[in-house]
Amino acid sequence: MRLSRCLIPTLKETPAEAQIASHRLMLRAGLVRQTAAGIYAWLPAGLRVLNNIARIVREEQDAIGAQELLMPTIQPAELWRESGRYDGYGKEMLRIRDRHDRELLYGPTNEEMITDIFRQSVRSYRELPQSVYHIQWKFRDEVRPRFGVMRGREFLMKDAYSFDLDHPGAVRSYRQMMLAYMRTFQRLGLKAIPMQAETGPIGGDLSHEFIILAPTGESQVFYDAAFEAIDYSGGSFDHASDSDLARFTALMTTHYAATDEKHDAAAWQRVPEVDRREGRGIEVGHIFYFGTKYSASMGFAVAGPDGAPLHPEMGSYGIGVSRLVGGIIEASHDAQGIIWPDSVAPFRAVILNLKPGDAGCDRVCDELYGRLGTGVLYDDRADRAGVKFADADLMGHPWQIIVGPRGAAAGRVELKRRASGERADLTLDEALARLG
């Protein structure tokens, strides 16, 4: 895309309301604009990031056999009365009335709705196990939204639900999902650590939070650095293999990791001092096993092998997709701006035409842009070089292809890697090859 024709409104100065790095940078790099407390519009570059994250999340969900569907944002209050959560959820739930005075709500999560869908359609044990997920906007009327998209009221969440016939099956689903989560975070360039968690209002007795370290995190966390060395990719663990899942679970549970509520000072002392990682943590995912809490309260049963009704065992699994945008920036930025991991960058590279109007620069840039396509951004603005360098660093494109008059005349460009600052003087073909 040509930057001169893009709605990417970068800011030189930081808006007063933005306190933390990711919020400041998201506003300055033109990714989002706030429309109300905790509610944001996603501008083109921001949406590209959001979609890239969603794509990776989706691929990893699909890889463990979860099926994508899409449930509505608006739900009838009736469903929540059945589970008993309508009154219990409190003021965080945004309640709405339609013209017929029927009570509705903007969904903060979807356990009730998915249970309702399953009970309408699934009758036999032969149809289970199944897992489904969707990526949908949620609304939680937080008392105090803050930190930009990290703690918004409206947010994009991937939520998945598993239905199994028995406890061992549910645990297997839980472990597969945990593996999918670790793979997802690894591909996003994040060191996310699973930690034992409280189950909160969702209920159940097995739960993990996935936490990344960031100075602006909301709780104190502790973990063993051994986690950072683990490779979760398909070559290391097969999600369909019970022995691989057991080995994976053992790794996840033997190394120390805890939030401050569950912190065990004695166990912490047994972690070698050099491996102790401690700091503020941001929760980017949360998974729960809660057995028959919803299938029983909402009357979802399938016929078992003996014909007797059986309440399926359930789990639910969330990833804060929009929060991850902020989380990744918290984990990857410097004084100049964002440093996008290649996997989520809105554009894999930017072409900087340092002198639009110069025949050589224009020719080289046009050729590069033509060959690289719309996955790159072409800074064709009639601005000074300094403005373009500053904006490119701010926006955090993984690669910068710098085209100046001297180089262009010689058929050469400079390729700069945002993360390392490394620069190389190359021919066009060499630069294109380097970009892959």
Add this chain to the structure above:
RNA sequence: CGGGGCGUGGCGCAGCCUGGUUAGCGCGCGUGUUUUGGGUACACGAGGCCGCCGGUUCGAAUCCGGCCGCCCCGACCA
């Protein structure tokens, strides 16, 4: 929900305490010149219901009351 703060061109702010002509400054934006590898310089120009409602006053951005919005600190959450 307790505590604190702030609403003045797109952004960052000053002015308010001690009411008084056309409401300022920096950045950004437009035009021209300049500059041409790290947010250049000069000139000219456009752009403001001073959050909203009411009150006090000859006169309100400024004083008083109410309301709305936003931010920060704490208790709660993907």
